[in-house]
Amino acid sequence: APPPRARPRAARAGVRQAHGGQLEPRRLWEELDALAENGDVDGALRLFPELQEFGRHSEGKFPWTMLYNTVLKAMANRGDLAGATTWFDRMQQDGIRVNDKTFGKLIETSARGGSAAQAVAWHDKMLAAGFPPTVVCFNAVLEAHARSGQADLAVAWFSRIREAGLEPGAISFSTLIKAYAELGLPEGAEEWFGRMEAARLEPSMEAYKFLVKAYALAKQPEKAAAAYRRMSQAGFDVGDEAAYADTISAAAFAGLPRDSLEEWRGRMERSGVQPGPKLFASVVDALAKAGRPDEAAEWLRRMVATLGGGSSSSAAKGEPPALLAEKALGSAISAFAQAGRADDAAALLAQGEAAGVGAGSVAFAGLINACAKAGRAEEAAEWLGRLEERGLRPDAVVFVSLIDAFAQAGRPEEAVAYFHRIEDAGLRPSVFAYNCVMNAHAQAGQPEEALRWFQRMAPASLKPDLVSYSVLIGAFAKDGQVDRAAEWLGEMEHAGVAPSAGVYGSAIAALATAGRYRDALEWLGKMEAAKVKPTPAIYTLAMDVSSKAGQPKQALRWVQDMERDRVQPVSAGAYVNVIKTYSQAGNADRAVEWLEAMQAAGHSPSRAAYGSIIDAFGKAGKPDEAADWLMRMESAGHKPEAIAYTGVLAACARAGQTEQVVAWFDKMLRAGVTPGIVSFGSVINACAKAAQVDEAVRWFDRMGDHRLMPDAICWTSVINACAKGGRAEEAAMWLGEMEAATMNPDVVSYTTAINACATAGRPEEAAMWLQQMQAVRIAPNARSYSSVIQSFTRAGRVDDAIDCLEACEDAGIRPNEAAYARIISGCAKAGRTLEAAAWLDQMVEAGLRPNAPVFSNVIAACRDPPNPDLAERLLRRMLGLGLAPNDFLVGTLRRTLGYQRFGRLEAELQFAALAGPNRGLPQRPPESHRAHSRRRGGQLASGPAKTLERAPP
Structure with a gap:
């Protein structure tokens, strides 16, 4: 018997009443068992002392283990895992002998509570205590895994039943059917239903109902109804309230509309079953x-x-x-x-x-x-x-909700207080509870405190999960400790926890906030290498980071990947990012499509969205479209800012519409919009493209009226106007003034001045400006060298041009196509045919693509002195690159090769059929191709010529 305990006076009175015969022990036992069946833990605990006191005063043997097990049964039916654990400890303290039913109830409690790990732990303790395994206990472990959504582990435990020399029963199979049903996997449920029948076990009504639930969770109500018909055919009564309840609830969960639910309810009432x-x-x-x-x-x-x-007296089953x-x-x-x-x-x-x-x-x-x-x-x-x-x-879930609420509010003190209340209630805090406290400190900007709570999990025998690492990494990232965040990301991988898109997103967002866009791109690369699927937010972040890192092609790739994966932006800002990316890529039409998609999704396009489209049409040189979208912007209630007007100005400038540039500039002033430097730059650029030097200078001077300091682009545009106007001396003067104004001319400024000298035929001055920019430590680019090479070749100074190209290579700069083309053309015109051909070969080996005129110049040079072998070799190479000869080159080849050799080549390559005034591949239909490019004897060659099939370049 257990040791005596102090009892309240009222309880002792109750026992005396029981001994007086007014309350029989049997009735107390029956009442306790009923309370246990209903999972009424509080009622069972209230009645327990009466039977305990009776046991102490009983003369015969009292079933103490059964008494304690019955209370444990109440906790099992309620799923009170914490209470059951405490009650088991009390049994041991009171000296009560435990049996296999005790452990069975503990395993069942874990199952009802959805804790598969605890169920396995109690099963192991039962075996360690020397009790043999039973099918009932195995079934309870299966139930725990089924409730935890661990069907694969449930299958593994099912195998252990036979390994223990036991035979699984109908409940074992039904539990596995349930495991798959709870996951909404009807295929798995059907498989175990079939195995149950193969084992010659009669499926119970519960097994059929699990099938119904599987189809319901899979959103397949018709198949759920079919499963009920199968149950009816198996002889089970499906016309009771419970069956209809399961059917209608399955239809409700599967998403059938309200009318369908009413229809099922009507069927039920017509069959004589009242709801x-x-x-x-x-x-x-x-x-x-x-x-x-x-x-x-x-x-x-x-x-x-x-x-x-709920006060109806009508009894319900259960x-x-x-x-x-x-x-x-x-x-x-x-x-x-x-x-x-x-x-x-x-x-x-x-x-x-x-x-x-x-x-x-x-x-x-x-x-x-x-x-x-x-x-x-x-x-x-x-x-x-x-x-x-x-x-x-x-329960613990309630406390965790409160911890999370105060965590989101950034109030870690209250979050910690409710965490301790979990412990005070005798409950074991979960990993999620720790995560919430960590998040509270993270929201409050206390990453070190978040780390301290992270480190407390290990002593509590808890393993940090994905969320734990995510919160910790995010805490350091938000605090600006990007390196610490990256360090813990590495620790996470080392611990075998695969980072999610959200974890990568936290680190990438932190790097972006710190302005470390290159590092952010590197982490994006790591995420892709780990084959982590980006979230919609990650796509938006990746676009933004790529753009700010100066990688517009990378930004465009992320947009295209998002489209390929059919991911929709999650916010208006995300749509704007997509529109901006396409605008920066110069794809205005696609940007317009995304703005229309943004409207279809219920978002009102912002000023930034309209501005991006105007900018895209501006860069494309489409003034009508840019102006149209500016008016749409006004119609949508957004007042255009200077940047929007600038987009229209840029479009007009690129289209060479100088008058429209001036007109739109005046419209901007009348609208009360203050022009900026970019606005003036667009007007000056338009004047430069039209070679209107004086107008460019006038608009440059007007900037001072608006108290604006011209930037390097405005200075360069004036220099460019001088260059296009053939006024090299003024271009040099403006470049000098730019230096005097401490504006620090850049490579574009110097290159524009060099180009002006080249256009004016002043190679010495062009070379001088190249040396000057190097003297002030501005690295020339390929265009700078190309302009100088152009100035030398135009003056017939091919050797100087070659020296300039070699200097370009020595400086580690790859010469562009124009530089090679000018040298090849210069050598060809100077009669240095073999040298021209050598430079052409070098150009191709450098990975550059010559165009048809480059080949034409060298082949034409093969005529004098005659070099038919070289002409033929160059022709074959030209055709191999997909380039077609024009009429002039066909005639030149005929004279250079001679009619016989020309005829053989034409019969083999059919190149003359491609000839025409165009310089690329022919666009004419095959029947319009001519066999020869010139009339012979006033007659065209008879019969249509065959076409040379080539892919367009």
Whole structure:
């Protein structure tokens, strides 16, 4: 017998009453067992002392183990894992002998509580205590894994039944069917249903119902109904309330509309079955889980109206109506909580209580969760107080909701206080609870405190998960400690936890915020290498980072990847990023399509969206389109800023419409928009393109009237105007003034001046400006050298041009096509044919693509002195690159090769058929191709010529 304990006076009186014969022990046992069956832990604990006292005074042998196990049974049926663990400790403290049923109930408690790990731990303790395994205990472990959504582990434990020399029964198979059903995997459920039949075990009604649930969760209501028909054919009665409840709830969860649910309800009533509490509770729960809170609330009201708030005397099989109504209320409130509708959840609770429906811990937990999700931490704490005032016991999930609420509010002190309340209640904090406290410190900008809580998990025998690392990395990233964030990302990989897109996103966003765009691109590369699928937010972030890192092609690739994966932007800002990326890539039409998609998604395009499209048409030199979108911008209620007008000015400038540039500039002034440097730069650029030097200078001087300091682009545009106007001396003067104004001319400024000298035929001055830019430590680019080479070749100074190209290569700069083309042309014109051909070969070997005129110049040079072999070799190479000869070159080849050799080549290559005035591949239909490019004897060659099939370059 257990040691005596102090007992309250009232309890001793109750025992005396029992010994007096007014309350028999058998009745106490029956009442305790009924409470245990219903999972009424509080009731069982209230009755336990009466039987305990009776046992102490009994003369015969008292079943102490059975008494304690019956209380444990109540905890098992309720899924009270913490209470069961505490009760087991008390059994040992009281000296009560445990048996296999004790461990069975502990495993069952873990299963009902959804803790597969705890169920396995109790099973191992049972074996260690010397009790043999039983099918019942194995089934409980299977149930735990099924409830935890671990079907694969459930299958593994099923195999262990036979390994232990036992034979799995119908419940074992049904539990595996349930495991797959809970995951919404009807294929797996059907497979184990078939194995059950193959094992010659008769499937129970529960097995069929699990099949129905599997199809319901897979959103296949028709197949769910078919499973019920199979159950009917198997001889099970499907016409009762429970069967209809399962069918209608399956249809509700599968997403069938309200009319379909009503149709099923009508079938039920026509079959003579009246809707009862089981039906209403099941449908409310299904609608709640399907994320349909308003419909769940509607069915709850019907339930209250039909059953009188759950106080109906009509008995339901299993749970009493009042308890079903309480659960239904909790489900509906939880649905509103998940939808973030805290006020609707509170209103529903008030309506339910007013109608006589009791609010249980689930309803209060739902309200606390709703307030927490809405960021109303204080209100969530008030609801916890009301829960406790009613004598209800909060579970760990309630406390975690409060921790999370205060974490989101950046109040770590309150979050830590509720964490300790979990421990004070005798509950074991989960990894999620630790994560919430870490997040509280992260939100408050305390990464070191977040790290301290991360490190507390290991002593508590908990393993940090993906969220733990994500919160920690994000905490350091937000604090600007990017290197620490990257270090913990490495630790995460080392710990075998695969980083998610969100973890990478935290690190990348932190690097971007710190302006370390190159490093951010590197982490994007690591994410791709790890084959982590980007989220919509990552796509947006990647576009932004790539653009700011000066990698527009990379930004465009991310947009195209997003389109390929059919990912939709998650916000208006994300749409703007896509529009901006296409605009920067020069694809205005695609940018317009995305703006239309943005409108279709219910977002109003912002000023930035319109501005990006105007800018795209501006860069494309399409003034009409740019002007049209500026007017659309005004119609949408956005006042155009200077940048929008500048886009139109740029479009007109690129199109050479100088008058329109001036007109739009005046419109901008009349609209009260102050022009900026870029606006003036667009007008000056337009004048430069039209070679209107004096106009360019006039607009340059007008900048001073608006108190604007010209930038390097404006200076360069004036120099460019002088260059295009053939006024080399003025270009040099403006470059000198630019240096005197400490404007620091850049490579474009010097190259423009060099180009002006080249255009004016002043090679010495061009070379001088090249040396000058090197003297001031500005590295020339390929265009700078090419302009100098042009000036020398135009003056017939081929050797000087060659020296300049070699200097370009010595400087580590790759000469461009124009530089090679000018030298090849210069050598050809100077009669240095072999040298021209050598430079042509070098150009191709350098990975550059000569055009048709380059080949034509060298082949033409092969005529004098005659060099037919070289001409033929160059022709073959030209055709190999997909370049077609023109009429002039065909005639030149005929004279250079001679008619016989020309005829043989033409018969082999059919190149003359491609000839025409165009310089690329022919665009004419085959029947218009000529056999020869010139008339012979006044007649065209008879018959259509064959075409040379080549892919366009």
